[in-house]
Amino acid sequence: MKEKSDDLELVNLVKYQNSSEALKKLFNKFLPITEGIISMYYIRNFDRNDWIQEAYIVCHETCFRFNGEQGSKFGNFYKMRLANHAKSLLRRELALKRKINKEASSFETSIIEDSFEGGFVGANHTVIYNHEIFDLDDFMGGLTKIETEVFKMLLGYKKANEIKANKRQIQLAQTNCKKKLLDYFK
Incomplete structure (x- = not known):
């Protein structure tokens, strides 16, 4: 008490x-x-x-x-x-x-919609990412032929059925594009 x-x-x-x-x-x-x-x-x-x-x-x-x-x-x-x-x-x-x-949205969706977290894809093939400008043509010069085709598909310039590769090859090229793009921005 x-x-x-x-x-x-x-x-x-x-x-x-x-x-x-x-x-x-x-x-x-x-x-x-x-x-x-x-x-x-x-x-x-x-x-x-x-x-x-x-x-x-x-x-x-x-x-x-x-x-x-x-x-x-x-x-x-x-x-x-x-x-x-x-x-x-x-x-x-x-x-x-x-x-x-x-x-949240996927990286592919962001690229297709012309924007992604911290960046913007311009019509003249430039990317503004974290307030820096990157030249996509320069980046694409470092891609293989299939990766270039897949990257154009991701940007909406090509359709998957226009690429002469099987589904597995496209998926692999897509993964490689993401890795290379992230490395390019570093």
């Missing part, structure tokens, strides 16, 4: 006097709960300091929402709120991941 009244006293100090010291004591008291919740979830690019900051904010908000007169314990309420907050952060991260995956 004494522990519950100590928690309630600290909560009231935070709630009514905006006491940073009381919040710090309360947060440190429930740090094992925080550590337990943190260990249960992984969010990309979220380090321990980010988690601690989020937990601190949740602890502060929990002080203002907690009503000790209803017989509940602050620790349980804080644990529930922190777990729910962690799930919300995870949902946001997964939604962002889904959005990125939904907006």
